[in-house]
Amino acid sequence: MRTTRSPRPVRRRTALASAVAAALLLGGCGAEVESDTRTSGKVTVKRCGEPVAYTTPKRAVAYEGGSADKLFSLGLTEQVHGYVMPPANPPVSESPWASEYAKVKMLSDDLLNKEVVVEAKADFVVAGWNSGFKDERGITPEILDKLGIQSFMHTESCFNYPGYPEKVTPFEALYTDLRRLGTIFRVEDRADKVVDGLRKRVEAVRSQAPKGDPAPVFLYDSGTDQPFTAGSQVPPNDIIAAAGGRNVFDGLDQRWTQVNWEAVAEAEPEVIMILDYGDLPAQKKIDFLRKSPHTKELPAVKKNNFFVLDYNEGISGPRNIDGLEKFAKYLRSLGD
Structure with a gap:
């Protein structure tokens, strides 16, 4: 590889x-x-x-x-x-x-x-x-x-x-x-x-996935009025699942899609995955989520459970598996 x-x-x-x-x-x-x-x-x-x-x-x-x-x-x-x-x-x-x-x-x-x-x-x-x-x-x-x-x-x-x-x-x-x-x-x-x-x-990652209920994970792509996120038809959905988590929007039979903050709050994600690309650094996205009234009380935000996924690990390509291995290691570390 x-x-x-x-x-x-x-x-x-x-x-x-x-x-x-x-x-x-x-x-x-x-x-x-x-x-x-x-x-x-x-x-x-x-x-x-x-x-x-x-x-x-x-x-x-x-x-x-x-x-x-x-x-x-x-x-x-x-x-x-x-x-x-x-x-x-x-x-x-x-x-x-x-x-x-x-x-x-x-x-x-x-x-x-x-x-x-x-x-x-x-x-x-x-x-x-x-x-x-x-x-x-x-x-x-x-x-x-x-x-x-x-x-x-x-x-x-x-x-x-x-x-x-x-x-x-x-x-x-x-x-x-x-x-x-x-x-x-x-x-x-x-x-x-x-x-x-x-x-x-x-398969090596799946075999090491944490036991028990999968951690709810929200992928944050972008957006302030309404968040842009991953449905079930894009690589982060499989990355999250194979690592032992659950995409909170895996029920959306779509690719990249817009949702509302109320749905994010109801999902109570334990981890937030940040898709890192463009001219808005991942840290600025994290800072926004920490301050926004829609998200500052989320379990993931309170626990500082943020994982940054590189753009080329999130779009279809061989680097999806690099992203999977990194996220799986991060997810396992939360249980240590």
Whole structure:
């Protein structure tokens, strides 16, 4: 996971038996290898719920840390042309794959847009729905399809993708993405090893989770009039659950969502998880919660039970498991 040297992509298997084996292995994740792979040079993999035929990308563009981390974790640096990293993201120098970021181009420090992708002569773009890809900004998979540019969306973000929604738990979405990307780039074996490693780390955390009733946890993203938080369809929900806690808004079948302070107060969280990003430091968010009449009497605030989750540990990517391990250690420390 934290290896800084990126192995060279494995040679693509051409035997029909290998293609069939890959199809059987990846079928559960929505990845199916075409029967004519040897002649067409394409594989069919789901983009959210939509089967799409992909050729092997050579100039991939990643939006945000989660997308780039997925590609780098699979050893695909040579096929990554560059990345787009908006200001909310922490510095790439903090990534376990900092040396890989240094080998590719930073294309923009703004939001993803069609012009950047076209100018980069990208043949593949990885982003989330309603974060990187968005109708209002004029960059969607459909628009890129018409330009002959392939695209891939984080499965975690497919919850409300128009026409082809897909819903799985956030950690399963991460594993699905890695396997699907492994198929698209013809590095299936490597993807299997990465996923197996992540699964083992998650299970190790689950085995050490505190016994008894799970501690109620409130994730605070932002907002003063109304708080922005995590529903059941984003990685922090699985991070909290696997560590032995309970997201107080796990009953909301949504991704990132707005609630009200009354609901937070009723939930009586014992721990508050702060999502750290952008130009508002985590400490300022904590200071607000300590002073606000809505939150200053919460059990978590009174006990000073705050945990800071890095942005790239909270959005879909391999660093979710880093965040899980850190939060699990914190949660266990509360019982010491």
